[in-house]
Every structure is written in structure tokens, then in C-alpha cells.
Amino acid sequence: xxxxxxxxxxxxxxxxPLRVGIAGLGTVGAAVLKxxxxxxxxxxxxxxxxxxxxxxSAKESRKERGLDVSRFAWFDDPxxxxxxxxxxxxxxxxxxAGTALTAVERALSTGKSVVTANKALLARHGMRLAELxxxxxxxxxFEASVAGGIPIIKTLREALPGNSLSRVYGxxxxxxxxxxxxxxxxxxxxxxxxxxxxxxxxxxxxxxxDIGGEDTAHKLAILTSLAFGTRIxxxxxxxxxxxxxxxxxxxxxxxxxxxxxxxxxxxRTSAGIEQRVHPTMVPRSSAIAQVMGVTNAVTxxxxxxxxxxxxxxxxxxxxxxxxxxxxxxxxxxxxxxxPFGLPVAxxxxxxxxxxxxxxxxxxxxxxxxxxxxAAAAIAMRMAERSISLESIMQRRRPxxxxxxxxxxxxxxxxxxxxLIREALAAVMADGFVAEPPQLIRIERE
Amino acid sequence: xxxxxxxxxxxxxxxxPLRVGIAGLGTVGAAVLKxxxxxxxxxxxxxxxxxxxxxxSAKESRKERGLDVSRFAWFDDPxxxxxxxxxxxxxxxxxxAGTALTAVERALSTGKSVVTANKALLARHGMRLAELxxxxxxxxxFEASVAGGIPIIKTLREALPGNSLSRVYGxxxxxxxxxxxxxxxxxxxxxxxxxxxxxxxxxxxxxxxDIGGEDTAHKLAILTSLAFGTRIxxxxxxxxxxxxxxxxxxxxxxxxxxxxxxxxxxxRTSAGIEQRVHPTMVPRSSAIAQVMGVTNAVTxxxxxxxxxxxxxxxxxxxxxxxxxxxxxxxxxxxxxxxPFGLPVAxxxxxxxxxxxxxxxxxxxxxxxxxxxxAAAAIAMRMAERSISLESIMQRRRPxxxxxxxxxxxxxxxxxxxxLIREALAAVMADGFVAEPPQLIRIERE
Numbered sequence: 001x002x003x004x005x006x007x008x009x010x011x012x013x014x015x016x017p018l019r020v021g022i023a024g025l026g027t028v029g030a031a032v033l034k035x036x037x038x039x040x041x042x043x044x045x046x047x048x049x050x051x052x053x054x055x056x057s058a059k060e061s062r063k064e065r066g067l068d069v070s071r072f073a074w075f076d077d078p079x080x081x082x083x084x085x086x087x088x089x090x091x092x093x094x095x096x097a098g099t100a101l102t103a104v105e106r107a108l109s110t111g112k113s114v115v116t117a118n119k120a121l122l123a124r125h126g127m128r129l130a131e132l133x134x135x136x137x138x139x140x141x142f143e144a145s146v147a148g149g150i151p152i153i154k155t156l157r158e159a160l161p162g163n164s165l166s167r168v169y170g171x172x173x174x175x176x177x178x179x180x181x182x183x184x185x186x187x188x189x190x191x192x193x194x195x196x197x198x199x200x201x202x203x204x205x206x207x208x209x210d211i212g213g214e215d216t217a218h219k220l221a222i223l224t225s226l227a228f229g230t231r232i233x234x235x236x237x238x239x240x241x242x243x244x245x246x247x248x249x250x251x252x253x254x255x256x257x258x259x260x261x262x263x264x265x266x267x268r269t270s271a272g273i274e275q276r277v278h279p280t281m282v283p284r285s286s287a288i289a290q291v292m293g294v295t296n297a298v299t300x301x302x303x304x305x306x307x308x309x310x311x312x313x314x315x316x317x318x319x320x321x322x323x324x325x326x327x328x329x330x331x332x333x334x335x336x337x338x339p340f341g342l343p344v345a346x347x348x349x350x351x352x353x354x355x356x357x358x359x360x361x362x363x364x365x366x367x368x369x370x371x372x373x374a375a376a377a378i379a380m381r382m383a384e385r386s387i388s389l390e391s392i393m394q395r396r397r398p399x400x401x402x403x404x405x406x407x408x409x410x411x412x413x414x415x416x417x418x419l420i421r422e423a424l425a426a427v428m429a430d431g432f433v434a435e436p437p438q439l440i441r442i443e444r445e
Numbered sequence: 446x447x448x449x450x451x452x453x454x455x456x457x458x459x460x461x462p463l464r465v466g467i468a469g470l471g472t473v474g475a476a477v478l479k480x481x482x483x484x485x486x487x488x489x490x491x492x493x494x495x496x497x498x499x500x501x502s503a504k505e506s507r508k509e510r511g512l513d514v515s516r517f518a519w520f521d522d523p524x525x526x527x528x529x530x531x532x533x534x535x536x537x538x539x540x541x542a543g544t545a546l547t548a549v550e551r552a553l554s555t556g557k558s559v560v561t562a563n564k565a566l567l568a569r570h571g572m573r574l575a576e577l578x579x580x581x582x583x584x585x586x587f588e589a590s591v592a593g594g595i596p597i598i599k600t601l602r603e604a605l606p607g608n609s610l611s612r613v614y615g616x617x618x619x620x621x622x623x624x625x626x627x628x629x630x631x632x633x634x635x636x637x638x639x640x641x642x643x644x645x646x647x648x649x650x651x652x653x654x655d656i657g658g659e660d661t662a663h664k665l666a667i668l669t670s671l672a673f674g675t676r677i678x679x680x681x682x683x684x685x686x687x688x689x690x691x692x693x694x695x696x697x698x699x700x701x702x703x704x705x706x707x708x709x710x711x712x713r714t715s716a717g718i719e720q721r722v723h724p725t726m727v728p729r730s731s732a733i734a735q736v737m738g739v740t741n742a743v744t745x746x747x748x749x750x751x752x753x754x755x756x757x758x759x760x761x762x763x764x765x766x767x768x769x770x771x772x773x774x775x776x777x778x779x780x781x782x783x784p785f786g787l788p789v790a791x792x793x794x795x796x797x798x799x800x801x802x803x804x805x806x807x808x809x810x811x812x813x814x815x816x817x818x819a820a821a822a823i824a825m826r827m828a829e830r831s832i833s834l835e836s837i838m839q840r841r842r843p844x845x846x847x848x849x850x851x852x853x854x855x856x857x858x859x860x861x862x863x864l865i866r867e868a869l870a871a872v873m874a875d876g877f878v879a880e881p882p883q884l885i886r887i888e889r890e
Binding site: 031035036038039042043045046143149150151154155158159160161162163164229285287290302303304305306307308309310311312313316318319321322324325326329330333337338341342343346 | 476480481483484487488490491588594595596599600603604605606607608609674730732735747748749750751752753754755756757758761763764766767769770771774775778782783786787788791
């Protein structure tokens with residue numbers, strides 16, 4: 001009896017079903033169909049409205065996907081599906097331009113709501129697409145575009161309206177975190193771990209987009225806009241990837257009480273909004289340091305809640321589909337929030353803080369010729385710029401015979417990027433150093 | 446120009462302000478007023494609707510609160526404020542009955558939405574209040590009732606509609622987590638850490654509600670309903686507090702690779718829904734084990750997202766107020782979801798899994814007379830019930846002179862509570878044991 005209560009009886013008028021078109025039937029698309037199928041009855045009961053997939057589009061109609069697509073109207077062209085008789089267009093094609101962009105624009109301009117997992121598209125065209133959605137009075141959902149199954153978009157958009165945010169940062173790329181975790185645990189080189197990640201399907205055949213930091217930057221651009229009420233500016237992000245992280249860095253970090261993570265960091269500073277993607281030293285005892293393997297995590301610093309951390313799966317068909325379905329359901333319930341929290345016209349231009357003004361501690365690994373006065377000269381170059389050292393560690397191993405150059409690792413207290421760069425240039429010019437220095441920023445907790 | 450865009454220009458019709466009445470002006474109430482004041486302009490811009498506090502109620506009108514309450518209509522009786530000309534009643538009085546219950550019922554039955562931080566009220570009367578809210582077509586928000594500033598209610602209610610949940614568990618009481626953290630870090634007794642927590646304001650003068658596990662149980666009852674779509678049943682929770690946790694247990698846990706946390710756990714099992722609040726051994730490497738001090742954390746096991754963890758401040762005026770404000774803003778935007786995810790009539794009765802059927806590993810600390818055959822007899826009582834041991838550790842310290850009884854710590858593989866209880870009764874009857882055994886359940890990751 002209880003289970004059969006009609007939505008009518010609790011005062012919610014029955015609504016027309018939400019007609020959904022899905023473009024892109026890869027792992028995520030197939031998982032979305034599976035979850036919607038399975039949850040159909042529960043969702044109708046919960047919200048008094050059916051969600052019905054009416055049309056689909058993909059490159060190949062006859063590919064084996066483990067699901068029967070013959071019950072849906074088939075569209076070879078996703079833009080045609082977008083313009084068809086549907087209420088909501090789900091874009092799972094990918095890519096910052098081309099087919100995906102055309103189809104999403106067509107959907108919005110013909111009055112359909114859109115749900116997408118496409119961070120590249122949003123980082124490049126998010127402002128224009130959000131404006132189009134607002135003009136047409138439709139929704140644009142993109143929970144799945146950042147950190148897979150973690151509800152970070154909803155949290156930033158809806159859960160913290162009483163707060164002023166000062167920083168949002170996180171591990172946003174599972175491939176990089178997997179590689180860095182494996183290097184530490186198995187004492188393997190970057191190249192070995194990358195090859196392993198590719199074998200396991202955690203890294204693409206061309207991994208440059210992940211390991212170069214671009215993927216993290218696209219996600220960070222979206223988070224920054226939501227966190228600070230600013231317009232997206234994907235070109236205002238300083239990006240460094242992880243390919244130059246050596247096992248020596250991983251091990252030195254460990255000895256010094258740190259762990260290396262590829263972080264995306266957006267921070268409000270007196271010089272503007274700082275957006276950075278780079279390998280980062282985080283204290284081993286911090287919550288973010290515990291996040292290993294392909295897991296993602298995002299931490300929000302805000303004045304009322306102080307610190308809030310969400311962690312979970314950053315990728316995978318079902319986890320990403322979970323976020324797509326959450327967006328679909330919100331739209332079925334009638335949610336029509338401004339996609340980036342504020343109306344696009346009210347988003348402030350992003351005032352970029354120059355990286356040279358970045359303030360923080362640094363890890364520096366130098367290859368120093370084993371000559372008298374080398375350490376003193378390095379320390380002096382730092383002192384000249386009021387850079388104070390927390391520690392200096394010479395890493396020659398016991399039993400090693402005297403080499404031409406020895407690794408020296410410095411940890412500085414907080415200083416400015418500009419001063420560190422100047423000091424290192426001076427150290428190089430002094431001629432004590434055999435190779436360009438390794439520099440890794442330390443993120444405070 | 447951009448900052449001044451009127452909500453009109455983006456197609457959202459301007460709405461009447463949301464008139465809010467706040468009952469209870471303690472730490473949380475004062476913080477809610479502060480956040481609403483500060484965010485007023487931003488919120489109006491974001492949602493095209495002003496939020497205006499029009500009336501307040503508290504025990505003493507003239508108490509110094511660091512804020513000017515003379516601009517609000519004053520009500521000595523919160524129930525009168527609830528019935529006044531407002532749209533939303535915020536209940537921050539506390540207590541499962543009496544004034545709070547009367548006022549909330551009055552508000553709902555006169556067609557006002559309600560936001561409350563009162564877990565005891567919800568655990569006892571949540572079903573009836575939710576039904577009343579549904580009947581009247583108003584909202585009932587309670588994000589602040591569980592885990593302070595962490596948006597766990599929104600996450601369970603809105604972020605996971607594509608998932609089937611199997612377990613939700615967490616550290617839901619900051620006082621207990623603070624005490625257990627301090628015992629481990631400072632090697633202090635329970636009594637010493639409790640006294641310290643009271644001195645610092647982390648524990649009440651009468652701490653029994655926190656350390657006895659009741660507070661955690663109220664919160665768990667709410668989470669269970671949202672996670673599994675079941676009616677709240679606060680009497681179907683097995684509750685053990687932390688007062689019998691000794692430093693010996695904390696230290697043994699540490700040696701064995703565990704940490705002790707007071708967890709609330711709700712799990713779907715073949716025997717029904719298991720709800721437990723008790724000190725728990727969690728692997729030291731798990732995310733939940735990293736949560737120290739007054740921080741709270743909740744982990745959700747669900748089939749599509751696999752595992753999602755949220756951590757943040759579990760208490761404090763501003764953090765709790767952040768959640769109250771989030772609820773107020775959702776209601777200002779028009780959100781009218783069923784308070785417990787499903788219409789009350791559609792919530793299933795909670796089928797309670799008996800604790801005797803609980804399946805898991807156990808930590809057992811025995812005080813064993815130092816006599817030949819004692820260890821063998823204990824091992825046999827376990828083996829008779831097919832309980833297999835992961836480890837057995839005799840904890841006499843080096844240099845200690847031979848005492849009458851020595852501590853023996855056992856870790857079992859997964860078994861049933863019923864079998865463990867029977868085995869321990871047999872061990873007691875054998876006469877080798879000097880004191881009642883200490884039993885702590887191990888929670889799998």
C-alpha cells in the first residue's frame with residue numbers, strides 16, 4: 001500500500017515525461033542508459049515524473065554495446081537529435097569544438113536543456129553556452145564534467161551560499177594520481193608507471209592531455225568560476241604537468257614529510273585570482289595526501305564551513321553516469337539555476353594574479369658540483385632575497401663513491417615565485433649547478 | 446555594469462522577498478543572522494529574490510549577542526512567531542519535544558516552510574513532520590541536523606538518484622572523535638581527555654548524550670531514511686558509547702594497524718537494515734581513520750559511484766549556520782522536495798536486522814590468568830564455532846613482573862555477532878578470564 005502511493009495523493013501534479021536524447025554511446029552513455037532503465041520506477045515515484053529516453057545518436061549504430069538501442073529513435077547526426085522533439089539533450093561526444101559544440105548549441109537554441117560531461121567544451125565555450133541557456137530559460141548541467149562521480153558542482157553551486165570562498169583545490173585527474181601513487185609505492189620511474197597505466201586502461205594511448213595538466217586545467221577553470229563568481233578564462237591558468245617528476249623527487253618528498261600530487265588550485269589573493277595546475281608538495285598528514293590511485297578529491301576553503309573535502313571516483317563509466325543522471329533528475333524536477341551560480345552577465349571578469357606573485361614554500365632539487373663553497377653560495381643567493389630555508393638536505397647515499405655532482409634538496413619557508421626564480425637564476429650563473437633545478441611548489445593546508 | 450544586471454534582464458521574474466522568522470538565538474542563530482546580513486546582496490543577485498528576517502524569538506530579549514535584534518519583531522513565544530506573517534520558520538531551539546516541537550508543528554500547519562538543526566526532533570517526529578509538510582505543500586529542511594557544515598543531506602537527497610546504496614557510515618560526533626584522537630596522540634585516559642574537551646567547550650557539562658552515542662544515533666536515524674528510503678526508527682539502532690574504551694585498546698589498535706572511531710553505520714544486509722553506533726576499529730590507512738579532532742566525515746557506498754566521502758566541520762556556530770543558510774536559500778528558490786527523498790507514504794517500514802546477525806571481524810581484549818592452557822582453551826572456544834583468528838597477541842610489557850592476569854588481544858576474521866558472544870560466554874565460564882572481555886567491532890573498508 002505504502003509503496004503504491006500515487007504522486008497525486010501527496011499533492012504533486014503528474015507531469016508529462018521528460019523526453020531525453022543521448023548523443024554518444026561510449027562507456028558513459030551506455031552506463032547512463034543502464035542507470036535510467038534500472039531506476040525508472042524509483043525516480044517516477046520519487047519525483048512524480050517519468051524520465052524517458054526517446055532518441056540516441058552515436059558514430060556506429062550497430063556496434064556491440066551490451067544494450068538494445070533498437071527501442072530508441074536513431075540519429076546519425078547528433079545535431080538532428082538535438083533539434084528533435086525532446087526536452088533534454090545529453091552530450092557525451094567529447095571535444096571542445098566540432099560535433100559536440102554544434103549539437104549543444106542546436107539543443108539550447110531550440111529550447112532544450114543540456115547535460116554534458118564535456119569539460120573542454122565548457123572551459124572554452126561555457127560562458128556563451130550558459131548565456132544561451134539563460135536566454136532560452138533552459139538548464140545546462142555539467143556535474144559529470146569535473147571529478148566524475150563527486151557532486152562538486154552541486155556543492156559549489158548550491159551548498160555554500162552563506163560562505164565566501166578563498167580557495168578550491170584538488171586532485172582532478174585520476175591518471176596522474178595513479179602514476180604518482182605507483183611511483184611512490186613501487187619505486188618505479190615515471191615512464192614505467194605511465195606504461196602500466198596505459199596497459200590497465202587508466203591512461204590514453206596519447207596521454208599528453210592528462211599528464212601535461214590540460215585536463216586538470218579545464219576542470220579547474222569550471223570550479224574557479226563557480227567558487228568565485230568569475231567568468232571562465234582557461235588561458236589564465238599556469239600549467240605544468242608531471243612528466244619531469246623523478247623518483248628522486250618522490251623519495252625526497254617522502255623523507256621530508258610530504259607527498260607529490262598534481263593539484264589544480266584556484267585561490268583568491270590580493271593580486272587577483274590565482275589559477276595553477278602543477279605537481280605540488282602536500283603534507284603527508286593532510287587529507288588530500290591520503291588520496292591514492294585513480295581517486296579524485298576536492299577541498300574547499302570557505303569562511304563559514306572552514307574546510308570541506310569531497311573524495312570519490314574521478315572517472316569510470318558508472319561513476320560519471322551517476323553524475324549525468326543526477327543532472328537529468330534535477331532538470332526533471334524543474335531546477336533552472338544559472339549554470340555557473342550567477343547569471344552570466346553578473347559574473348565578474350577574472351582578474352588574473354600573475355604567477356610571479358605566487359606566495360608559498362618551495363621544494364628545490366639541485367644537482368650541485370661537489371666543490372667547496374657550493375652550499376654556502378646557494379644559501380647566500382637565497383638569503384640575498386630574504387628567502388629563509390626550512391631545511392637543506394644533501395642526498396648522497398651512503399656507500400656511493402664520490403660523484404661529480406650531488407643532489408641537494410632545499411625546502412624554503414613562504415616566499416614569492418619571483419624571488420625564487422631570481423635566486424635560482426643567480427645560482428645557475430654562479431656555475432655550481434650541473435643541471436636546471438627542479439622546482440615544486442608546496443601547498444599549505 | 447555586469448555586476449548590476451537586474452534579475453529581470455535574464456528572464457527570472459522578481460519575487461516577493463522570503464520572510465524568515467528565527468527562533469533560538471544561540472551561537473547558531475546569531476551566526477545565521479550574520480551570514481544572511483552579509484550575503485543579502487549576493488543572494489538577491491544570484492536568485493532574484495531577497496531573504497529578509499522579519500521576526501525573532503529567544504528566551505531572553507536583552508542578552509548580549511553581539512548583534513542588534515531591535516530591528517526584528519520580537520516574540521517571546523516561538524509558536525507565535527511560527528504562526529506570524531512569515532514564509533519560513535527557522536527552529537534553533539533544540540530538544541525532541543516541548544517548545545521546539547510545538548513551534549515547528551504550528552509553523553507547518555499554518556503553511557510555513559521550516560528549517561531546523563534539531564536531530565533529536567527529527568529522529569523522534571521526523572515522519573509526522575514530513576507528512577505535515579507534504580500535506581501543506583511546504584518544505585522541511587534539515588541539512589544542519591547532521592554533520593554540521595557538511596552537505597550530506599543534499600548529497601543523499603539529490604546527488605545520487607542513479608545509485609542503489611548499500612552502506613552509509615561516518616564520524617558524526619565531534620566530541621567523541623576529539624576524545625579518541627587525544628587519547629591516541631597524548632596517551633591520556635578517557636577521563637582526562639573528557640575533562641579537557643569540557644574545558645575547551647567541545648563537550649557539554651553533562652556529556653552523556655555525546656559520549657553515550659545517542660547524538661550519533663539521532664543523526665544516523667536520519668541518514669538511514671535518506672539512504673534506503675525507509676521510515677525513521679530511532680529505536681532500531683544498537684548503541685554503545687565510548688566510555689569503556691581504555692588506553693590499552695587505543696594502543697593495541699595502533700599496533701595492529703587500526704584506529705578506534707565512534708561510527709554510526711547503516712547497512713543493507715540480507716537480514717534487513719542494520720543500524721549500529723559503537724566504537725569501531727577502522728584500518729589506519731582508510732580515509733575515515735585520517736579524520737581527527739572535532740572533524741566529521743561520512744562515507745557512502747553506492748553501486749554507481751562506488752565510494753564517496755565528505756569530510757568537514759561537524760559543529761560550530763558558523764559551520765552549522767552555513768547549512769541552515771543553504772536550506773533557506775534552496776527554499777527561497779522554490780525547492781519543495783519530499784523531506785526524506787520520497788513521499789512519506791512511499792517510505793518502506795524499516796526492517797531491522799538483528800545485531801546478533803551482524804557479520805564482521807572483531808577485536809577482543811581479555812584479561813587472562815597466567816595459567817598453562819589458558820590460550821589453548823580460548824582458541825578452542827573460538828574454533829568450536831568456526832571463528833578463525835587473524836592474530837593473537839599477549840600484551841605483557843617487557844620488564845613487567847609476572848602479574849596474576851595478562852592482557853590477551855585477539856583479532857578475528859569475519860564471523861557473526863551471535864557466535865562471538867557465545868564463544869566469549871564459554872571462555873568466561875572456563876574460568877581463565879579475570880574480567881568481562883572488551884569487544885570492539887572491526888568495520889571493513
